[in-house]
Amino acid sequence: MKSDVKPDVCVVGLGYIGLPTAAVVARAGCRVHGVDVTQSVVDTINRGEIHIEEVDLDGLVQGVVARGLLTASTEVAPCDVFIIAVPTPFDKNHAPDISYVLAAGEAVAKVLKPGDCVILESTSPVGTTEALRDLIASARPDLKCPGLTSETPDIAISYCPERVLPGKILEELTNNDRSIGGITPRCARKALAFYKLFVRGECVVTDSRSAEMTKLVENAYRDVNIAFANELSIVADKMGLDVWEVIRLANRHPRVNILTPGPGVGGHCIAVDPWFIVHGAPEETPLIRTARGVNDGKIHHVIARAEALIEAHPGQTVACLGLAFKANIDDFRESPARAVAARLARKFGERIKVVEPYAAQLPREFEGTAAELIDIDTALETCGVLIVLVDHDAFKAVPLAERAAKAVYDTRGIWLDQPRAAAPASAEALRLAS
Numbered sequence: 191m192k193s194d195v196k197p198d199v200c201v202v203g204l205g206y207i208g209l210p211t212a213a214v215v216a217r218a219g220c221r222v223h224g225v226d227v228t229q230s231v232v233d234t235i236n237r238g239e240i241h242i243e244e245v246d247l248d249g250l251v252q253g254v255v256a257r258g259l260l261t262a263s264t265e266v267a268p269c270d271v272f273i274i275a276v277p278t279p280f281d282k283n284h285a286p287d288i289s290y291v292l293a294a295g296e297a298v299a300k301v302l303k304p305g306d307c308v309i310l311e312s313t314s315p316v317g318t319t320e321a322l323r324d325l326i327a328s329a330r331p332d333l334k335c336p337g338l339t340s341e342t343p344d345i346a347i348s349y350c351p352e353r354v355l356p357g358k359i360l361e362e363l364t365n366n367d368r369s370i371g372g373i374t375p376r377c378a379r380k381a382l383a384f385y386k387l388f389v390r391g392e393c394v395v396t397d398s399r400s401a402e403m404t405k406l407v408e409n410a411y412r413d414v415n416i417a418f419a420n421e422l423s424i425v426a427d428k429m430g431l432d433v434w435e436v437i438r439l440a441n442r443h444p445r446v447n448i449l450t451p452g453p454g455v456g457g458h459c460i461a462v463d464p465w466f467i468v469h470g471a472p473e474e475t476p477l478i479r480t481a482r483g484v485n486d487g488k489i490h491h492v493i494a495r496a497e498a499l500i501e502a503h504p505g506q507t508v509a510c511l512g513l514a515f516k517a518n519i520d521d522f523r524e525s526p527a528r529a530v531a532a533r534l535a536r537k538f539g540e541r542i543k544v545v546e547p548y549a550a551q552l553p554r555e556f557e558g559t560a561a562e563l564i565d566i567d568t569a570l571e572t573c574g575v576l577i578v579l580v581d582h583d584a585f586k587a588v589p590l591a592e593r594a595a596k597a598v599y600d601t602r603g604i605w606l607d608q609p610r611a612a613a614p615a616s617a618e619a620l621r622l623a624s
Contacts, residue, residue, distance in 0.1 A: 196220045196387065197270035197307075202294045204231055204262060206242055206458075206521060207311065207352050208275035210359045213247065215273075216254035218388040223269055224262040225297075235262040243520035243548055244359050266297040271384050274298070274322075275311045275352075277458070284465040286315045295322045299329035304344040307380050311352055313405050313459060315466040319349040319398035323373055336373040348372040348381035349398040351405035356457075356519040367391040371401025409463035410478050415449050416460070417481035420488040423451035427495070434603045453492040453579050453601040454526025455485040456515025461524040489526045492601055493533050496577050499599050500538060506597070509569035510534060512580020513546040513553065520548035527579035528553060534577075535561035545569050547584050578602050 196219050201212040204226040216222040226232055234241045238255040240248050254260040266272075276290040291312050298308060308326070310319050320337070326347070327335040336343040349371040354362040368385055370393055372378025378395040385393050396404075419437070426433035437448045455461045464482050468475045500508055515525035522528050532555035535542040540560035544552060552563050566584055569576070570592050578585060581602040590607050598608050 197384065198223070198268075199271045199273065200225060200266060200269035200298070201273045201275060202266060202298065203274065203276035203290075203312070204235060205275070205277070206244070206356065206359070207354070208273070209235070209240065209242065209251070210244060210247055210354075210363060211273060211275060211311070211352070212260055213250045213254055214360060214363050214388055216257075216259035217250060220259070220271075220387065222254070222260045223267045224260060225264065225266050226262065227264060229264060232262040232264055235260070245357055246360055250360065266301055268301045268303065270306060272298045272302075272306065272308045273311055274309070278312045278314050278318075278462075279458075280462060280465050280469075285469055286466045288314060288318050288321065291318060291322060292325055295325045296329060299326045302326065302330055302333060302345055304333065307346040307348070307377075307384060309381050309384070310347075310349045313351055313409075313463055313466075314349070314402055315406070316399050316402045316470055318402060319347060319371065319373060323347045336377050343374070343376070346372070346377040346380040347398075348377045349401045350381060350385065351401065353405075353408070356516060356521055364389060365391050368393045369396060369401045369404050370394065371396045371398035371404075373398050403467075406463045406467050409460045410467055410481075412449075413455060413460050413464045413485060414477060414481040416451075416455055417484040419449045419451040420454070421484050422448070424488070424491055427491075434606055450603065451601075452488075452526070453530055454489040456523065456525040456527070457521065458523045461485070461515075489529050492526070492530050492579075492599075496530065496534055496599055497537065499577070499597055500534070500541070500575060503575050503597050506541070506574035507543060507572055508534070508538065508541050508575040508577065509543045509545055509564070509573035511545045511566070511569070511576060511578045511585050512582055513544065514548055514580050514582070517581045518548075518583055522549075522553060528555065530577075530579055531561075532556055532559075535559040543569060543573060545585075546580075547582060575599075578604060 198221045199215050200223045201208050202225045204224045212222045212224045231241050238252040240251050274294045276294050279287050281287055310322055323335055327338055333344040334341055336347055350368055353366050368389055370378050370381045382393050382395055423433040426436060440446050440448055464478050468479050510531040513522055513528045515521055531544055535556055536559055542561045543564045544561055545564060545566050575597045578600040581604045586604045594609060
């Protein structure tokens, strides 16, 4: 990769991270070849359109496609820099699945040439970048790979995880600091030169294993702190307290910053990545494992409280507000809201309506139920029970006058002015600010 010539870049995986990354790199003047296994995604991008919801992404993609800087295909093409941004899910036992990474590595290996740089961005368990290196070395014995030769390697291989917030991805891809972990220091320097083409934040170089662990630690830290807030909300329910008032007052302490509770934890990062640490060191991670249990358990707590409220209002139609894992996005991966609403739909059938402004249809979990997707205005007109599962701006904007007569379970604390509903005979106040 010559310093005076911008590299051609191949981005493998055009999802929530890959497509914005490809667009930002193209905006910096690089020719980008995007790769995805789904033909409809490829066709959409080649039309200058997008298949995901992200602020300002549509205009950016339209612009770089029109200028010929971004094209998409189902096949990897020869380039100078290869970015792998494919999913890394876990199985039913919470063991990480890096098969998508390795499959991408196999495809990339076929077209590599001396001087190329391979960068893994997928959130991965420690050691994945080295496994990718070993796969490439096996597939291409004609290339000298870093860490496996005493000579100057032919290619560079590094790990650089994304660190972005959905809804602000384009801004944060450019402005956030990046941790760049090379198989060798030479690999890290080569990746650093590439990222400096479009990243304004500080790029810090390290080794690949440290960079992999850093990404997991960042999300495990968030998970543990959210678990405290969620556990506190359950305690507050038990004691009949308003958790939002308790948190508001506690956070006035100069060294206390309790996060916001909710119906659980969702998304592909915080709900998944801590398990990669647990899997790598199961005996040494009781806190991280417990936090995961607390946050997953919060879903069941919310379901139980929602069921109690619904059963306390027989005959009333129920609106579940939101399915996304966080506000103002269309990403439903690992969403606790989705799990709660689907469970209620299976139990209460046609009484359940779902309001999700970022969905055109209900997800597959709702198949076979009588649940219906409606808009917020219809919900306010026809539903006597409102269950807030996502803090979308469209829900926050509903004034008290339009919901004061409703029975409300607000798991996100967006309607702190809502009058308390009558408590069921068994229990704590069903103001239910979870």
